Amino acid sequence: MAQENAYKRSWPLFGIPVEGLIHPAEIFPESNRHVMEIGTGMGEGTALIAAAFPETGFIGVEVHKPGIGALLGHIERLQLTNLKIMEEDAHLILQNHFEDNSLDAFHLFFPDPWPKRRHLKRRIVQPEFLILIHNKLKDGGYIHIATDWIPYADWIQKVFASSQLFKGGKIERPEWRPLTKFEGQGVRKGHIVTDLKYYKQG
């Protein structure tokens, strides 16, 4: 209910309609960097990161409406002005609504691991996804990924290693990445979290 109410109240203020070309620099004219987070979930981490980096403009992308409602509630509570949300599949958004070389970075935190063999094709990190994000990143741009599923971390490293489009690999967990409820539950179950960062080449 709280999520539904936040959605009704704040979607008109913080939602970006999925139409036409979206120019991050026009949405956040005060910001010197523009970052897209794919799959914001319940938005706890997204909102804390936006609060910690007020000079960066963040665009969250999520398909799960209750999660969007929860994120809108966090935006209201923290009075954020540098975070807006799009409700749609990230592939469609990037293919149809963003120009090439328009984003400084992507965040992809705890993407669905799809552990079953027959579901591996559903993992978001695929060779075609690398082409898509490579096109949308500015020169020097990067993607930061975190996962608590070791087989997915291995998969991610393989997909990136077989492409010339990015260079990078495992990094230390950065202090600024908040420990969300989701991550905490995984850690309590003994899951090991891997952070990975890949920079656009060429």
Ligand SMILES: C[S@@+](CC[C@H](N)C(=O)[O-])C[C@H]1O[C@@H](n2cnc3c(N)ncnc32)[C@H](O)[C@@H]1O
């Ligand atoms: C496991 S959750 C992690 C959420 C959050 N990043 C966190 O760390 O708690 C993955 C999220 O990605 C969203 N998602 C999956 N595929 C997506 C896509 N193609 N476009 C946008 N969101 C997507 C799901 O709806 C889900 O909320």
